[in-house]
Amino acid sequence: MKRTILTMGVLVILMASFSNADGARRENSESIAISTSASDKVSAGERLISKSDCMGCHNKVNKIIGPSYLSIAQKYKPTEKNVNALADKIINGGTGVWGTMPMSAHPSMKKSDAVLMVKYILSVKK
Template structure:
């Protein structure tokens, strides 16, 4: 509790040390940084769908969890229309055997167009 009060006091003193000119300058920098950040980190539709789904329970962008990492999938499958359709179908129907014995859960309620957007995002991660 004492640490919290001490930390809050330090923050208040720090904030009080800024003049109005400094605050205006900082605000200007903040707007520039926000614009740059929003541009750089804008998510694709497929990435948004993945982040809203249960995919993150078994998959990660760079590390194997239960299922393969997205970058490993991208290494294995070239971004062809045939592979996009195949992988979208795998997402919807589920399956096992390609990456090990652990089955992937079916996502039967997922629209094929959404599954394809997800696959296109995953395959775009190929380095």
């Protein structure tokens, strides 16, 4: 019983630390140039990620099980083709691009939500 409570406490602390890391925002000339409607979509994508199970495997800057959002943003340009392909990857899952660990599928996720999440992820750059 004590071990279960201790494990749950550690998990809560880990999840809280991940959400604090994502809450920090850096402003640069690119973020200032983003239009109001584009920044609303980015915020919506970030909110969707924070409410999903993404943070169990991904972090904004550090690799956990899957790649960091920063690594993904550095690998993929924010083109319509890449956004749709990555949104499909979130929905259907997959393996092989970042190693042998499979990404779990999220078949109940709406494509529009996955697109917003991908647009946020691809906006994460140093």
